[in-house]
Structures are given as structure tokens and as C-alpha cells.
Amino acid sequence: MLHEIASFIDAINLQQWRLKRPHRFVFLCGGKLNEGAETPCSVREHFLRRCHTRKELAAGIPIVLAEDVNQSFSPAKFNDLLELEKYVASLSEVNILILESAGSIAELGAFSQSSEIASRLFVAVKDDRHPVDSFISNGPLLFLEKSFGEEVVSNYPFISEGETLRASSPVVGDLYQDVFGIVSSRSIEEKFKPRSKSHIMNLIAQLAYLFYGVTIIEMQSYLNRLDIDLDDREMRLMFHALQLVGWIQRRKYKQFYYYVATKGFSPSAVAYKPKKKNDTLRWRFDIFQELKKKNDFRVDVFRRSLGEAADEVAA
The missing domain is CATH 3.40.50 (Rossmann fold)
Structure with missing residues (x-):
């Protein structure tokens, strides 16, 4: 897990996060x-x-x-x-x-x-x-x-x-x-409920947006860090449903499948823990820079999926 992503996840105040439907x-x-x-x-x-x-x-x-x-x-x-x-x-x-x-x-x-x-x-x-x-x-x-x-x-x-x-x-x-x-x-908006399937799926879509794309395995580790435990089958069912309703889309680069937010995605304002960095744009910029340094494939996947909007988001 990238250092910036791990730090961001640790800064999230999930209990206070009010989610809205991105589409x-x-x-x-x-x-x-x-x-x-x-x-x-x-x-x-x-x-x-x-x-x-x-x-x-x-x-x-x-x-x-x-x-x-x-x-x-x-x-x-x-x-x-x-x-x-x-x-x-x-x-x-x-x-x-x-x-x-x-x-x-x-x-x-x-x-x-x-x-x-x-x-x-x-x-x-x-x-x-x-x-x-x-x-x-x-x-x-x-x-x-x-x-x-x-x-x-x-x-x-x-x-x-x-x-x-x-x-x-x-x-x-x-x-x-x-x-x-x-x-x-x-x-x-709805306050996040950890037992709500729809809220967990919304959270998955929000993180896919914030991190410029994710793999299913990565998402499983991110959710585990937030004390949300899903088995492999349920995780895949949720990703399938999220694609069906148009909140995320799957893109392949080499042998890897990444799931990225769709055009017009309307993100929820992130709630942060006290004394943690609370600038989401800054967090996303730092995550993007770390991905670029590591020559991560998803940077190209993200840009191709969202086109010109990608440059605006990553700027």
C-alpha cells in the first residue's frame, strides 16, 4: 500500500463521513x-x-x-x-x-x-x-x-x-x-453506516475516485484498514453492481484490471479525524505524485478513462 494512501485512510473519520450518491x-x-x-x-x-x-x-x-x-x-x-x-x-x-x-x-x-x-x-x-x-x-x-x-x-x-x-x-x-x-x-447525504451494503459500495466508489483507480485486491486491503471485512465473493458482487449502475468502470492495462470513477462523478466531502490534514485536493495531489514516481499504470488508465477531466483533477 502506498504511503500516501495509507496515511489518507488513517486520517478518514468514517463515522462522520456523510455520503452522497455520485450519480x-x-x-x-x-x-x-x-x-x-x-x-x-x-x-x-x-x-x-x-x-x-x-x-x-x-x-x-x-x-x-x-x-x-x-x-x-x-x-x-x-x-x-x-x-x-x-x-x-x-x-x-x-x-x-x-x-x-x-x-x-x-x-x-x-x-x-x-x-x-x-x-x-x-x-x-x-x-x-x-x-x-x-x-x-x-x-x-x-x-x-x-x-x-x-x-x-x-x-x-x-x-x-x-x-x-x-x-x-x-x-x-x-x-x-x-x-x-x-x-x-x-x-x-446519508451518514455512513458500516453495516449498510449500499454505503459500503458508495465508499468503494469514493475511494476508487480519490485514488485514481483501484484493483479489487487493493480495495480489500483499504477496507480492512477501515475495519470493514468483506469476503472475495461479496467484494466482486459489489464491483459488478457498481459497474452496472455506472458509478465505476473497469479498464485493463497489460494484465491488470483497474476500476476508475466514471465521467461526471460527484464525490462526497471527506470527513477527517481531529488534527489530521483535511485538504482533500492536497491529499489527491500527493497521491497522484507518488503514483507517478512509481510509474504506476493506473495514471495512464485514469487519464484515458476521464480524458481532459483527468488533468483538471490531478492538477
């Missing part, structure tokens, strides 16, 4: 999609057509779809698809779950079991699918309302005819405004 995004789950078709086949498809683009809820707020997670799923890494979805959901600003399919019902059950995910859930219920006396209404939906407030679950009078949605544009507009309002009102 905001929403996770959208629900019915099937039919992009390009004249008539939406689901509420989720209708909702996407109401958004800024199919990739953004609003300008600067990307949408991650359940399909994106499915494409990234590897049975060799994760026990099942829901395990990967839970990692992604824990990082999301808001998890929008439109309850209109068997898959979304399974996601409701899985997400409700994690308070970290459930606290960021917004469930849109089709009135005709889940009446007030149904198991789902009296089970997971009631649990969410009692645990996190009635605003977590909202009912909308979507009207279905076969597999198409009829005359629901005004209702979908209401749904969009509700979701956008929730995203806009979310707390920007």
Missing part, C-alpha cells in the same frame, strides 16, 4: 415493454414514454431497467437474478415498482425484506389487480405502509383491455409527477 438514478420494475409499438402494453411502457427519454426520468436522472440488470446477470457470480436486483436497488435513489406482473410481485416480496431497499420503494398499484382484501394488499403492501408510511404505496385507476392500456395518459402523468416529486425531495 443519481432510479430503478424501474414492472410489466413487459414494447418499444416502437403504437400502443403501450403495460403501465411501465406507458410511464417510460412519459419520461424525458427512455433512459432518463428527467434530464440528468438516468433510469435503470430490470432488463438492464437481466442482461448483466451471471449465474456464476450471483445466486439468482433477484440477488443482483437487490444490490442495484440498494444504490438507487428511488425504486419504482409498478405492480402489474408476476415478476413485479416477486420483486415486491424480495425488496420488502430489506429495510435498506424498502425505505426507497415506491409501489404503484393497479386498482383492478389487487383489491383491498387481497393477500398482497393485506401482506407486503400493508407492511410497507405501516413501516415506511402510506405514501410508499399508491393506487392508480389504470384501465386494461387484454394486453393494452386504455385511456390512461392523465393517470400516467400523475404517476410521473408523484415519482419525480419523491426523487426531488430525497435527502442528498
Whole structure:
């Protein structure tokens, strides 16, 4: 471990570090999609057509779809698809779950079991699918309302005819405004919690940014120095999820894989212990200079990944 990196880690006051998400995004789950078709086949498809683009809820707020997670799923890494979805959901600003399919019902059950995910859930219920006396209404939906407030679950009078949605544009507009309002009102910073998977993943991304890129083995040693112990499997799962949501990217140089922050990364202000150097820009400059002296490959990887922004950060 480089001397400057070790000194920096020892100066961090992790208990007082307030983390913010370096990139905001929403996770959208629900019915099937039919992009390009004249008539939406689901509420989720209708909702996407109401958004800024199919990739953004609003300008600067990307949408991650359940399909994106499915494409990234590897049975060799994760026990099942829901395990990967839970990692992604824990990082999301808001998890929008439109309850209109068997898959979304399974996601409701899985997400409700994690308070970290459930606290960021917004469930849109089709009135005709889940009446007030149904198991789902009296089970997971009631649990969410009692645990996190009635605003977590909202009912909308979507009207279905076969597999198409009829005359629901005004209702979908209401749904969009509700979701956008929730995203806009979310707390920007959260005090670090050592048992929170999402906070540990955020910490990994922050350190990858601060140190101009890291390997998985290096990150394991950095976290150990902060008294955070993760086994190799969990570490790799977290790196996989962080790449999927666009917080870090993997770059290969010779035989080495480095993970660097993505463009537009918005770092959290570091909290330092008393009587420790508390100038983050100075710390980063000193770390960069030590890397250059050692002819470390990651300097070139970092510059290629971020382009001109790299010179500004390292200056």
C-alpha cells in the first residue's frame, strides 16, 4: 500500500463521513415493454414514454431497467437474478415498482425484506389487480405502509383491455409527477453506516475516485484498514453492481484490471479525524505524485478513462 494512501485512510473519520450518491438514478420494475409499438402494453411502457427519454426520468436522472440488470446477470457470480436486483436497488435513489406482473410481485416480496431497499420503494398499484382484501394488499403492501408510511404505496385507476392500456395518459402523468416529486425531495447525504451494503459500495466508489483507480485486491486491503471485512465473493458482487449502475468502470492495462470513477462523478466531502490534514485536493495531489514516481499504470488508465477531466483533477 502506498504511503500516501495509507496515511489518507488513517486520517478518514468514517463515522462522520456523510455520503452522497455520485450519480443519481432510479430503478424501474414492472410489466413487459414494447418499444416502437403504437400502443403501450403495460403501465411501465406507458410511464417510460412519459419520461424525458427512455433512459432518463428527467434530464440528468438516468433510469435503470430490470432488463438492464437481466442482461448483466451471471449465474456464476450471483445466486439468482433477484440477488443482483437487490444490490442495484440498494444504490438507487428511488425504486419504482409498478405492480402489474408476476415478476413485479416477486420483486415486491424480495425488496420488502430489506429495510435498506424498502425505505426507497415506491409501489404503484393497479386498482383492478389487487383489491383491498387481497393477500398482497393485506401482506407486503400493508407492511410497507405501516413501516415506511402510506405514501410508499399508491393506487392508480389504470384501465386494461387484454394486453393494452386504455385511456390512461392523465393517470400516467400523475404517476410521473408523484415519482419525480419523491426523487426531488430525497435527502442528498446519508451518514455512513458500516453495516449498510449500499454505503459500503458508495465508499468503494469514493475511494476508487480519490485514488485514481483501484484493483479489487487493493480495495480489500483499504477496507480492512477501515475495519470493514468483506469476503472475495461479496467484494466482486459489489464491483459488478457498481459497474452496472455506472458509478465505476473497469479498464485493463497489460494484465491488470483497474476500476476508475466514471465521467461526471460527484464525490462526497471527506470527513477527517481531529488534527489530521483535511485538504482533500492536497491529499489527491500527493497521491497522484507518488503514483507517478512509481510509474504506476493506473495514471495512464485514469487519464484515458476521464480524458481532459483527468488533468483538471490531478492538477
